[in-house]
Amino acid sequence: MRAAVFYHYGDENCVTVTTLKKPKPSANDVLVKVMATTVTSGDWRMRRADPWAVRLFAGLFKPRQPVLGTEFSGVVEAVGADVTGLHVGDRIFGSKGMKMGAHAQYVSLTADGCLVELPDNLTYEQGAGVIFGGATALTFLRPYLESRPAQRLLVIGGSGAVGTYAVQLGRMWGAHVTAVCSARNHDLVRSLGAEQVVDYEKQPLPDPGNPFDIVIDTVGKSSFSKCRELLADSGVYLSVSGGLREWGQMLLSHCPLSSGPRVVCRIVDENANDAKWLADYLERGDLTPVVGQTLALEEIQKAHVIAESGHKVGNLVVNLWET
Ligand SMILES: NC(=O)c1ccc[n+]([C@@H]2O[C@H](COP(=O)([O-])OP(=O)(O)OC[C@H]3O[C@@H](n4cnc5c(N)ncnc54)[C@H](OP(=O)(O)O)[C@@H]3O)[C@@H](O)[C@H]2O)c1
The missing domain is CATH 3.90.180.10 (Medium-chain alcohol dehydrogenases, catalytic domain)
Structure with missing residues (x-):
């Protein structure tokens, strides 16, 4: 072969x-x-x-x-x-x-x-x-989005493998989705469900304003310290490609004494249950x-x-x- x-x-x-x-x-x-x-x-x-x-x-x-x-x-x-x-x-x-x-x-x-x-x-x-993009977006977002409608979600890297699923899952679960990517991909992420778009070539992140409940950085182009001001106090910063710094921040932000938004890192376990879950939604046309x-x-x-x-x-x- x-x-x-x-x-x-x-x-x-x-x-x-x-x-x-x-x-x-x-x-x-x-x-x-x-x-x-x-x-x-x-x-x-x-x-x-x-x-x-x-x-x-x-x-x-x-x-x-x-x-x-x-x-x-x-x-x-x-x-x-x-x-x-x-x-x-x-x-x-x-x-x-x-x-x-x-x-x-x-x-x-x-x-x-x-x-x-x-x-x-x-x-x-x-x-x-x-699997690579879908199971990753699913693993990170499901605990924060599936049973909580009307969340405000920011997807950094909305046009990549993980990001395109993150935007779609956000739309599917009723979130208001803002996606960050270059202007070349704004039509794409809008077609997937982003209501607002940010061109990182003009500004890396949206202006602080109406706070986000969830920021998912799919491509490691932001940091918790920069996203903190964008997040609600009860919000989460999901670091898909987090390194040592983000894993450390996760430990600190989950300490009983700490307050404000939390950092979450994970190692995704690709498995048949998630694949089947994705297959069902793909079959219905809810995900593409x-x-x-x-x-x-x-x-x-x-x-x-x-x-x-x-x-x-x-x-x-x-x-x-x-x-
Ligand atoms: N934790 C885990 O277990 C796990 C599992 C799977 C993947 N990962 C990690 O997830 C990461 C994402 O992978 P991926 O395959 O989704 O990436 P990808 O497909 O390579 O993402 C590329 C996208 O990122 C966008 N981008 C580039 N620079 C950007 C910036 N400064 N701001 C916002 N968007 C930007 C690009 O948009 P433009 O073309 O418009 O610039 C492009 O569409 C990888 O680092 C991978 O290691 C982690």
């Missing part, structure tokens, strides 16, 4: 396309013919080992897993002897999570992993761009995956450059079979 591989950390040139052995599913596994995958911010960070701590689990001197890629969509090619509920020919989408390996024409994963049926109304390209661009596997280096630019729109999809 064809796959994109990297054997050392570095720039996009360390990723090349080669031929690898097709995986063999064991008794509990499902072999998937991958039709489409994505290149995410997680992929380029892993390829660069950025931050350096990535090496602690991905391989100290060189990557242990040479094939990047988390999320995918495709067709069940074979199932192990003990697998029930999935059949050859099923259209599915899912994620290999931190195990990675989805930038390949076939993946094998356990049947009880993050793997669900692809709704009929979605193409494979759309289905590839669900945004595919900014589709490239061929042979264009994988170009895909990495675009993802690393920090300006990709929605999901950057890679088609595994078309040239």
Whole structure:
């Protein structure tokens, strides 16, 4: 099978396309013919080992897993002897999570992993761009939005993989959504449900005024100290790409003696329950995956450059079979 591989950390040139052995599913596994995958911010960070701590689990001197890629969509090619509920020919989408390996024409994963049926109304390209952005936005926003209508939500990075889902979830749950991105993407985020937009090239954040209940920074372009004045006292600052500083701020802001807005960081656990939840809303048309661009596997280096630019729109999809 064809796959994109990297054997050392570095720039996009360390990723090349080669031929690898097709995986063999064991008794509990499902072999998937991958039709489409994505290149995410997680992929380029892993390829660069950025931050350096990535090496602690991905391989100290060189990557242990040479094939990047988390999320995918495709067709069940074979199932192990003990697998029930999935059949050859099923259209599915899912994620290999931190195990990675989805930038390949076939993946094998356990049947009880993050793997669900692809709704009929979605193409494979759309289905590839669900888990990374959708499960992340869902994990961060659900506790603060789902059962609390009429919240005021600010999405920083509203046009990226996580941001496009954050805007849509906000709209779906009845929030008043303001999105920050460049003017190039204002029509897009408005079409997804943003009622107000801010062009960060003119001003990084909206003017303080009517306070927000929730600020979600999907791209790490703000800070808690700058967003504090935008937030209600009971508000939360959701830091999707938070580093040590934000994790420390989370601890401090949750101390019994502290008052005012709180910081929340999380490590997202991509799982089948969330994938199924997303599939249901995608099937009803309440959510739509945004595919900014589709490239061929042979264009994988170009895909990495675009993802690393920090300006990709929605999901950057890679088609595994078309040239
Ligand atoms: N906590 C977790 O477990 C977890 C899970 C998944 C992802 N993440 C993290 O989430 C982050 C988001 O990833 P992503 O894939 O959504 O990013 P992305 O798709 O690369 O986001 C790019 C978007 O950010 C916008 N942008 C760039 N500069 C901006 C600025 N100064 N202000 C506002 N918007 C700006 C761009 O808009 P323009 O093109 O208009 O400039 C572009 O549409 C990554 O850092 C990733 O590591 C964390």
